[in-house]
Amino acid sequence: MRSVLDGVGSRLQALREARGMTLADLSERVGVSTSTLSRLENGQRRASLELLVPLARVYHVPLDDLVGAPQAGDPRIRLRPRRVNGRTVVPLAHQPGMPQAWKIVVPRDHSAPRLKTHEGREWLYVLTGRMRLIVGERDMLLEPGEAAEFDTRTPHWFGSDGQSEAEILSIFGPQGERVHAASG
Numbered sequence: 001m002r003s004v005l006d007g008v009g010s011r012l013q014a015l016r017e018a019r020g021m022t023l024a025d026l027s028e029r030v031g032v033s034t035s036t037l038s039r040l041e042n043g044q045r046r047a048s049l050e051l052l053v054p055l056a057r058v059y060h061v062p063l064d065d066l067v068g069a070p071q072a073g074d075p076r077i078r079l080r081p082r083r084v085n086g087r088t089v090v091p092l093a094h095q096p097g098m099p100q101a102w103k104i105v106v107p108r109d110h111s112a113p114r115l116k117t118h119e120g121r122e123w124l125y126v127l128t129g130r131m132r133l134i135v136g137e138r139d140m141l142l143e144p145g146e147a148a149e150f151d152t153r154t155p156h157w158f159g160s161d162g163q164s165e166a167e168i169l170s171i172f173g174p175q176g177e178r179v180h181a182a183s184g
Contacts, residue, residue, distance in 0.1 A: 007068050008052075013041040015059050015066075030054040079103075092169075099173035106131060106159055106166045115155035122172050123149045124158060129166030133158045 016026055023034040023041075030037075032051060039045035047067065056063045081090045088105040106129075113134055124133065125147040133140050133148055135156045142148060150156060152172075160166060 008047040008066060009041045009043040011066060011068060012037075012055060015061070016041070019059065026055075026058065029058050099171050102170045102172075103127075104168050104170055106168065108163065108165050109160040110162050111159075113157040113159060115157045117155050118152050120152045120172055120174055121149065122152050122156075122170060123147065125169040127167040127169060129164040130161040131158055131166040131168055132161045 016023070021029075023037050026032075026037055027034040031054065036045060036051070040047060040051060045051075052063055052066050056066050059066075079090045079092070081088050083089070086107060086109065090103040092101040092103055093099075113132070115134060124131070124142070126142045126144050128144055130144075131142045133142055133156070135148070135150045136154045140148075141161055158168075
């Protein structure tokens with residue numbers, strides 16, 4: 001709390017000067033003595049709500065700006081898409097580590113599937129379009145609303161059905177972790 005209030009005086013002085021006001025002008029508008037305002041600005045007096053609220057009104061600024069309160073976290077996710085092997089990949093989680101979540105736009109493509117293996121489990125959900133998925137010996141088409149989950153140590157590939165673009169959600173986690181969907 002102390003560190004938040006440490007810079008109040010200099011912020012108040014800067015606001016007053018930016019508005020072209022003297023201590024006497026400010027004193028008249030807020031009903032506080034010039035000596036009190038001067039001590040507040042030079043750090044000899046501790047800021048209180050009784051002093052800060054009228055000052056915030058006069059300056060037309062939020063109280064948080066006067067005290068230098070830290071910014072609250074912005075709940076919006078700033079998605080930064082990137083291109084990976086011709087696909088648009090958008091990370092949906094900002095936390096490092098596992099599990100990882102992506103939205104992937106798979107373009108219409110006729111190239112031959114190249115199966116791969118690696119540690120982990122993958123869960124795929126088709127938002128739009130149709131997606132081709134090969135896991136081991138199984139070759140299947142997934143429609144919007146369908147999901148698949150598999151062990152990525154099994155040779156696998158997913159991509160276009162050759163007819164349309166597909167948008168999918170992908171969640172990838174370490175070996176042994178499974179995605180659990182709640183039914184409701």
